[in-house]
Amino acid sequence: MNKPLRRIAIFCGLLILTLLIRDNWLQYVQADELRTDEHNRRVAIERYASPRGDIIVGGEPITGHTTTKGDFKYKRTYKDGAMWAPVTGFVSQAFGANQLESIEDGILTGNDDRLFFRNTLDMLTGKNKEGGNVVTTLNAAAQKAAYEGLKKQGGKGSVVAIEPSTGKILALASFPSYDPSTIAGDGASDAEAWKKLQKKNNPNDPMLNRALREVYPPGSTFKVLTAAAALENGLYEDADQKTETPLPWTMPGTTTELKNEGDLPCKDASLREALRVSCNTVFGKIGSDLGNDKMLEMAKKFGFTEEQFTPVRSSASVFSEDMAPSEVALSSIGQFNTAATPLQMAMVSAAVANNGTLMKPYMVDELQAPSLDTVEKTDPEEMSRPMSAKNAQILQSMMETVVEKGTGTNARIPGVTVGGKTGTAQHGVDNSENPYAWFISYAKNSDGSSPVAVAVVIEDENAVRDDISGGGLAAPIAKSVMEAVVKGKQ
Amino acid sequence: MSSTTNPSTQHTSTIGAIGAPSRRNTELALLVFAVVIPVFAYANVGLALDGQVPAGLLSYGLGLGLLAGVGHLAVRKFAPYADPLLLPLATLLNGLGLVAIWRLDQSELLQSIQQAGTAAPRQLMYTAMGIALFIGVLIFLKDHRVLQRYTYISMVGALFLLLLPLVPGLGKNIYGAKIWIQVGSFSIQPGEFAKIVLAIFFAGYLMVKRDALALASRRFMGLYLPRGRDLGPILVVWMVSILILVFETDLGTSLLFFGMFVIMLYVATERTSWIVFGLLMSAVGAVGVASFEPHIQQRVDAWLDPMREYTLSREGVLGHSEQAMQALWAFGSGGTLGTGWGQGHSELIRFAANSDFILATFGEELGLAGVMALLLLYALIVERGVRTALAARDPFGKLLAIGLSGAFALQVFVVAGGVMGLIPLTGMTMPFLAYGGSSVIANWALIGILLRISDTARRPAPAPAANPDAEMTQVVRP
Numbered sequence: 001m002n003k004p005l006r007r008i009a010i011f012c013g014l015l016i017l018t019l020l021i022r023d024n025w026l027q028y029v030q031a032d033e034l035r036t037d038e039h040n041r042r043v044a045i046e047r048y049a050s051p052r053g054d055i056i057v058g059g060e061p062i063t064g065h066t067t068t069k070g071d072f073k074y075k076r077t078y079k080d081g082a083m084w085a086p087v088t089g090f091v092s093q094a095f096g097a098n099q100l101e102s103i104e105d106g107i108l109t110g111n112d113d114r115l116f117f118r119n120t121l122d123m124l125t126g127k128n129k130e131g132g133n134v135v136t137t138l139n140a141a142a143q144k145a146a147y148e149g150l151k152k153q154g155g156k157g158s159v160v161a162i163e164p165s166t167g168k169i170l171a172l173a174s175f176p177s178y179d180p181s182t183i184a185g186d187g188a189s190d191a192e193a194w195k196k197l198q199k200k201n202n203p204n205d206p207m208l209n210r211a212l213r214e215v216y217p218p219g220s221t222f223k224v225l226t227a228a229a230a231l232e233n234g235l236y237e238d239a240d241q242k243t244e245t246p247l248p249w250t251m252p253g254t255t256t257e258l259k260n261e262g263d264l265p266c267k268d269a270s271l272r273e274a275l276r277v278s279c280n281t282v283f284g285k286i287g288s289d290l291g292n293d294k295m296l297e298m299a300k301k302f303g304f305t306e307e308q309f310t311p312v313r314s315s316a317s318v319f320s321e322d323m324a325p326s327e328v329a330l331s332s333i334g335q336f337n338t339a340a341t342p343l344q345m346a347m348v349s350a351a352v353a354n355n356g357t358l359m360k361p362y363m364v365d366e367l368q369a370p371s372l373d374t375v376e377k378t379d380p381e382e383m384s385r386p387m388s389a390k391n392a393q394i395l396q397s398m399m400e401t402v403v404e405k406g407t408g409t410n411a412r413i414p415g416v417t418v419g420g421k422t423g424t425a426q427h428g429v430d431n432s433e434n435p436y437a438w439f440i441s442y443a444k445n446s447d448g449s450s451p452v453a454v455a456v457v458i459e460d461e462n463a464v465r466d467d468i469s470g471g472g473l474a475a476p477i478a479k480s481v482m483e484a485v486v487k488g489k490q
Numbered sequence: 491m492s493s494t495t496n497p498s499t500q501h502t503s504t505i506g507a508i509g510a511p512s513r514r515n516t517e518l519a520l521l522v523f524a525v526v527i528p529v530f531a532y533a534n535v536g537l538a539l540d541g542q543v544p545a546g547l548l549s550y551g552l553g554l555g556l557l558a559g560v561g562h563l564a565v566r567k568f569a570p571y572a573d574p575l576l577l578p579l580a581t582l583l584n585g586l587g588l589v590a591i592w593r594l595d596q597s598e599l600l601q602s603i604q605q606a607g608t609a610a611p612r613q614l615m616y617t618a619m620g621i622a623l624f625i626g627v628l629i630f631l632k633d634h635r636v637l638q639r640y641t642y643i644s645m646v647g648a649l650f651l652l653l654l655p656l657v658p659g660l661g662k663n664i665y666g667a668k669i670w671i672q673v674g675s676f677s678i679q680p681g682e683f684a685k686i687v688l689a690i691f692f693a694g695y696l697m698v699k700r701d702a703l704a705l706a707s708r709r710f711m712g713l714y715l716p717r718g719r720d721l722g723p724i725l726v727v728w729m730v731s732i733l734i735l736v737f738e739t740d741l742g743t744s745l746l747f748f749g750m751f752v753i754m755l756y757v758a759t760e761r762t763s764w765i766v767f768g769l770l771m772s773a774v775g776a777v778g779v780a781s782f783e784p785h786i787q788q789r790v791d792a793w794l795d796p797m798r799e800y801t802l803s804r805e806g807v808l809g810h811s812e813q814a815m816q817a818l819w820a821f822g823s824g825g826t827l828g829t830g831w832g833q834g835h836s837e838l839i840r841f842a843a844n845s846d847f848i849l850a851t852f853g854e855e856l857g858l859a860g861v862m863a864l865l866l867l868y869a870l871i872v873e874r875g876v877r878t879a880l881a882a883r884d885p886f887g888k889l890l891a892i893g894l895s896g897a898f899a900l901q902v903f904v905v906a907g908g909v910m911g912l913i914p915l916t917g918m919t920m921p922f923l924a925y926g927g928s929s930v931i932a933n934w935a936l937i938g939i940l941l942r943i944s945d946t947a948r949r950p951a952p953a954p955a956a957n958p959d960a961e962m963t964q965v966v967r968p
Contacts, residue, residue, distance in 0.1 A: 001757060001758075001760070001885060001888050002880055003760065004756050004757045004760050005757055005876060005879050005880055005888065005892055006880075007756075008753055008756070008757060008876065008892055008896060009873070009876040011753075012869075012872045012873075012876065012895070012896065012899040013869070013873075015899055015900070015902075015903040016865055016866075016868065016869040016872070016899070016902070016903075018903070018907070018912070019865050019902075019903060019906050019907060019910070019912070020862055020865055022907065022910050022911075022912045023821075023853075023858060023861050023862060023865065023910060024858060024862075026818065026821045026822060026853075026910055026911070027821050027822065027824055027825060027826065027853060027857060027858035027861065028825075028826060028858055030822055031821075031822045031823075031824075031825045031826070031858075032822075032825075033822065034818055034819050034821070034822020034823065035819075035822050035823045035825065037819060037822075039797075039800065039815075039819075040819040040822075040823065041819075041835070041838055042819065042823050042835050042838075045835055071599065071835070
């Protein structure tokens with residue numbers, strides 16, 4: 001009987017061996033896949049198991065945490081959540097995370113590889129894991145001025161402010177906004193709030209980050225870029241040289257006249273004068289004279305057609321290729337297909353203010369370990385040089401004229417040099433919808449350096465059509481943002 | 491020269507164990523480890539969960555130590571030559587099981603759905619009852635061959651136990667499998683006891699019939715085919731397992747009994763043809779029943795695509811369960827070394843987390859290393875059982891030992907394989923580890939019987955009567 005017994009022993013051994021192999025497959029080969037499976041609740045439990053690090057503005061955290069019941073231990077809280085939402089994004093026990101909260105999740109949760117050594121040390125000394133901090137470049141006063149201005153104005157809109165010399169983003173506001181605290185948990189009230197915020201339930205789409213993710217036709221503010229293209233390509237040499245612009249001007253290849261907004265002194269107007277009163281004819285003709293390629297090249301130098309990573313991704317701004325001359329003319333005054341994010345127009349303004357050098361915009365200054373040691377520091381980075389310093393200074397003087405005695409007088413700040421450009425962009429079929437009111441500007445110190453460049457856009461469904469102009473609605477907000485930055489520097 | 495001191499006389503026996511030491515002190519030393527390891531694990535859980543050594547550590551350690559000590563004394567007294575490994579192995583597994591059950595008792599989630607909370611003290615009580623039965627077996631079963639007398643009573647008893655869950659009002663349907671009965675506040679799984687009783691019946695029956703089954707056969711295509719009338723018993727057992735499968739809808743129990751029978755039949759007859767027949771019949775039975783029994787079918791579907799099952803369950807479709815997927819996540823999240831005691835989230839399995847699925851808790855908290863160690867502990871128990879069968883001197887003892895250890899191995903395979911997604915899930919529990927009175931008590935009895943058989947096998951043969959011719963028959967060596 002012993003021979004079959006030995007065979008049964010081998011059979012039993014094979015059964016156990018099969019289990020051992022299966023276990024190795026499960027816990028070694030497939031382990032990572034199973035552990036990080038999005039449906040595996042442990043992923044979320046781990047994320048909320050320790051207090052999340054903070055997002056910091058001007059040395060003060062704009063986030064916090066509170067403990068919750070159940071297997072998720074900590075919940076995110078936000079101070080002035082609605083105001084900061086375009087910067088922070090949200091992190092929710094039930095709905096995941098987005099924007100900065102998602103991109104810097106590794107540092108904030110403490111799971112980043114760069115914190116590995118420290119985590120191991122903590123594990124050995126029995127300390128609980130902590131998250132690191134994300135220090136932003138934002139300026140609290142500027143952000144508050146931007147958000148309060150939009151809120152007071154009441155329409156949908158957005159503000160972006162950049163420090164031209166470095167590319168630091170100082171303000172990033174979007175209105176209407178939402179408080180991410182209301183969706184941070186995984187309770188019934190959070191689910192309710194989440195549902196209400198969805199675009200299909202809320203036409204105002206408060207979760208849309210308009211500063212980065214919405215493109216608007218830039219209207220007349222685009223004329224700054226067109227003027228830069230004219231100077232750089234040697235079409236005109238300086239601001240006060242008369243341009244060759246008939247009035248009325250018929251767009252090439254068509255029988256359509258390009259209209260100005262009212263009876264403006266645009267015949268053969270100089271660049272300065274044309275920008276001051278915002279002549280469509282002058283800049284439309286410059287566009288069609290230079291042609292599609294040169295305009296597109298200049299637009300690309302300013303950052304059009306590409307997504308920007310601040311590190312939060314912005315949508316790509318649009319300037320089309322292969323257009324007919326008349327379409328190039330329309331595009332050159334910020335109409336037709338041309339569309340830009342508020343960030344993009346702030347970059348245009350910043351590049352002019354920084355004497356022609358465009359700095360890469362960024363909003364994360366520093367990543368800190370829980371010990372506040374620096375893990376990573378962002379250095380300012382030059383993105384491109386769309387124009388020479390000389391031409392930039394010519395453009396500055398033109399933009400300053402716009403604020404001194406043109407359409408942008410609402411942005412004047414006593415004792416500070418301000419340059420700007422208004423815009424009123426039409427949209428909708430046959431321009432039936434309310435136009436967008438734009439204003440881009442910068443403030444300048446006495447030494448010629450610029451502490452801030454701003455772009456403001458407002459879409460106001462309630463305003464009377466005639467009242468909408470960049471100077472009326474958008475310029476005061478830009479002014480208060482610039483004031484906030486300038487005052488803070490003094 | 492006296493024959494009892496003559497070395498050559500001792501070596502003429504085929505049983506190598508004659509004159510071997512009793513190994514009781516080895517057993518005692520191993521038992522110390524088997525008690526100390528769970529006590530450390532228990533302290534570890536407390537430290538991980540609350541940052542302090544649990545208040546019950548002393549009473550738990552003393553309780554387990556006492557039970558193990560009493561068990562050891564009983565073995566020392568009543569089965570002094572028994573295998574030294576089985577008792578420590580069972581104690582270690584039982585102790586670790588208690589720690590895992592206590593650990594899951596601390597989960598608020600499981601408490602809130604009444605899946606845990608007071609399971610550990612109950613399991614300790616079951617363990618005490620199990621060890622009492624174990625000692626009872628050692629005291630009252632002086633010789634395992636006595637069981638041979640109860641062959642046909644065992645058959646009736648086993649059938650009775652197997653059919654109990656089908657009695658209306660007594661049987662209980664838990665998650666689709668009808669393998670439970672409810673007596674007062676206790677749920678009993680009669681199948682666990684039936685396993686032992688059935689092994690006794692098979693051993694007794696096959697011992698008598700083995701010659702007829704083995705010899706009367708025709709040769710066909712290299713296989714010895716049994717005669718038609720000898721097919722009777724295997725057909726009956728097959729029918730019974732199919733009936734279990736159909737009416738109790740439990741694949742595991744059915745597979746276990748049929749598998750055990752085929753193993754014992756093969757050992758009794760030494761005919762490979764029985765294995766072929768057995769495999770064919772179980773395949774036919776399982777596929778046949780699965781084709782019309784929705785519950786079995788659903789288990790198979792859940793095994794093939796656990797993620798779909800999880801999604802259906804999440805969507806609230808009745809009759810689906812996310813357990814299988816949750817168990818896989820638990821194993822995966824444990825990785826190579828595990829999270830450490832008390833730091834996993836196997837409570838997410840929810841229902842039966844501390845019984846059918848307890849291996850997932852070990853998988854998550856002790857990792858690949860821990861589960862492999864556990865599986866090797868089980869392998870050792872099986873190995874000691876098979877060794878006992880090899881050493882046993884009587885065919886009944888051999889058959890009973892191999893039947894019990896084979897069933898044990900099959901059960902470990904079916905349960906662990908089910909939880910790890912190797913085969914479809916069944917409603918059985920890991921011996922000794924899992925929460926459940928029937929399982930713990932029956933398995934302690936099983937260990938008791940194995941110890942009795944090994945004691946008989948290893949006990950030195952009584953000194954032969956003084957033989958006046960001893961000097962004459964002595965082998966003369968140069």
